[in-house]
Amino acid sequence: MVHKVREADLFESSVGLVERVLDTSIAEKIRSCIQCGTCSASCPTAYAMDYTPRWIIAALRAGQWERVLRSNTPWLCASCYYCTVRCPSGIEFTDLMYALKRLAIERGIYPKGSPVLYQAFTGTVDRYGRSAEVELMARYYLRTLNPWGLIKMAPMGLRMLLKGRLPLLPHRIEGRRELAKMLDYMRERGEG
Amino acid sequence: MAYTYYPGCSQEVSNRAYDLSTRAVAKALDIELKELKDWNCCGTSPSYSIRELPTFVLGARNLALAEREAGACDLVTICNGCFAMLEKTNLRLKEPDLRRRVGEVLSVAGLEYEGSVRARHFLEVLVNDVGEGLIRERVTMPLGGLKVAPYYGCQFSRPEGRYDDLEFPTALDRLLSWIGAEVVDYPLKAQCCGGLLMITKEEVALKLIRDLLALAQKRGAHCMATICPLCQLNLEAYQDRVKVRFGADLSIPILYFTQLLGLSLGLEGKALGLGRELVSAADILAPYLVVASREV
Incomplete structure (x- = not known):
């Protein structure tokens, strides 16, 4: 397949761009990658990724961070840490995946809908201090406009309910006012 | 043996049996598990995926509460996710810059964390602290x-x-x-x-x-x-x-x-x-x- 080079890709290749978008420590580390592919071979979900972990590092080193962010790769990481513990260059690839997800949100560049579950999750945690599973699922399927997902969940939900395993009401921690204060403090400083 | 216990959100209802059986086993083996008062979400992987500082603040609130309650203690979890996130929080808080920023936010809620709490997993506590001898002895x-x-x-x-x-x-x-x-x-x-x-x-x-x-x-x-x-x-x-x-x-x-x-x-x-x-x-x-x- 002939790959057409887009102008944007060429622009992205400017030297030093990766350092500007990623933490210096991570940018420095990916320079030590020897492209052996151990990460890709260890990854249980690599087969479903637009670019495997080894490709991601190569693309980042070429400055193509936008192409990386547009890919589904960071959102397919299950955080199993096999790549991290096996990398001969000591690259903590799982943490790089987390950093890329955060960067994607900061820049607003990601495959449509990718962060919705994570955002719904933190929404419930910030409100109650603990996760609220039922509300989370409802919000997730509503926001992704996927009523079918919710319907498909119903039989399992019912079985869970019958076994007393469906948390219908969220647990609210006592210190949620203090928690809100801390979250506000971070938000005001642009760190939330 | 006494530990501070961190059940984790999933254990409240959907995996209540895990919490129940953990407490029952601990009692039978004379392990004191004292539940951390008013614990919150560990910080958790979905949160870490979209924001860094608030994630570590969530984790650090638990560690700070444990430290205030029990001093330099072991915080025992039964969830791999909680365990890994609390361990990561401790590890990352060794970085002076992050430690300062998290400390600043904690102080807004009147909390501070010295870094003396260890995250443990109950499985590993049973194997390493309780040990083979006692467990074999109690098996009926x-x-x-x-x-x-x-x-x-x-x-x-x-x-x-x-x-x-x-x-x-x-x-x-x-x-x-x-x-x-x-x-x-x-x-x-x-x-x-x-x-x-x-x-x-x-x-x-x-x-x-x-x-x-x-x-x-x-x-x-x-x-x-x-x-x-x-x-x-x-x-x-x-x-x-x-x-x-x-x-x-x-x-x-x-x-x-x-x-x-x-x-x-x-x-x-x-x-x-x-x-x-x-x-x-x-x-x-x-x-x-x-x-x-x-x-x-």
């Missing part, structure tokens, strides 16, 4: 003849590997052997269950679950023992969908390791939350259940 109902596939999932020994081998952990294998169970050889023991991908990328996660269940069946296991609530749910609740998707009936009971340990200590099924499984374990566990009249 050895699980002879019960074939168990030991499943650790990802974040027990990875990424830090502080308490067990990174890729082939053995703590659960050893514990199960002490209580008389027949531990089947299960090389996928630390492979991934898919985690939250079960919600966002179901096709991908179902395949992982299929592989795990298929191997357990192939090795002749009667059940799988898990040490993480999310692994338990993914392995148990989606067996129907695995069947629809791959056409293979791989149904097998998925139990918390604490339930098996509890049975061997002669505890009653009810005290261990048995009966809440979606895939019934009644048949395979019948030989080991204490008859109620003997309890009186």
Whole structure:
């Protein structure tokens, strides 16, 4: 397949761009990658990724961070840490995946809908201090406009309910006012 | 032995049996688990995926509360996700800049954290602190003849590997052997269950679950023992969908390791939350259940 080079890709290749978008420590580390592919071979979900972990590092080193962010790769990481513990260059690839997800949100560049579950999750945690599973699922399927997902969940939900395993009401921690204060403090400083 | 106990959100309702059986087992082994007062979400992987500082503040609030309550203590969890995140929070707080920023935010809520609390996983506490001698001594109902596939999932020994081998952990294998169970050889023991991908990328996660269940069946296991609530749910609740998707009936009971340990200590099924499984374990566990009249 002939790959057409887009102008944007060429622009992205400017030297030093990766350092500007990623933490210096991570940018420095990916320079030590020897492209052996151990990460890709260890990854249980690599087969479903637009670019495997080894490709991601190569693309980042070429400055193509936008192409990386547009890919589904960071959102397919299950955080199993096999790549991290096996990398001969000591690259903590799982943490790089987390950093890329955060960067994607900061820049607003990601495959449509990718962060919705994570955002719904933190929404419930910030409100109650603990996760609220039922509300989370409802919000997730509503926001992704996927009523079918919710319907498909119903039989399992019912079985869970019958076994007393469906948390219908969220647990609210006592210190949620203090928690809100801390979250506000971070938000005001642009760190939330 | 006394520890501060951090149950984790999933244990409140959906995996209540894990919490119940943990407390029951601890009591039977004279381990004091004192629940951390007003604990909050550990910080958790979904939060870390979209924001850094608030994630570590969430984790640090728990560590700070534990320190205030019990000083330099061990904070014991039963969820791999909580364990890994609390461990990561501690590790990252060694970085002076992050430590300063987290400290500043904690002070808004009148909290501070010196860094003296250790995150532990209950499995590892049982194996390393309680130990083989005492556990063997307390077993009254050895699980002879019960074939168990030991499943650790990802974040027990990875990424830090502080308490067990990174890729082939053995703590659960050893514990199960002490209580008389027949531990089947299960090389996928630390492979991934898919985690939250079960919600966002179901096709991908179902395949992982299929592989795990298929191997357990192939090795002749009667059940799988898990040490993480999310692994338990993914392995148990989606067996129907695995069947629809791959056409293979791989149904097998998925139990918390604490339930098996509890049975061997002669505890009653009810005290261990048995009966809440979606895939019934009644048949395979019948030989080991204490008859109620003997309890009186």
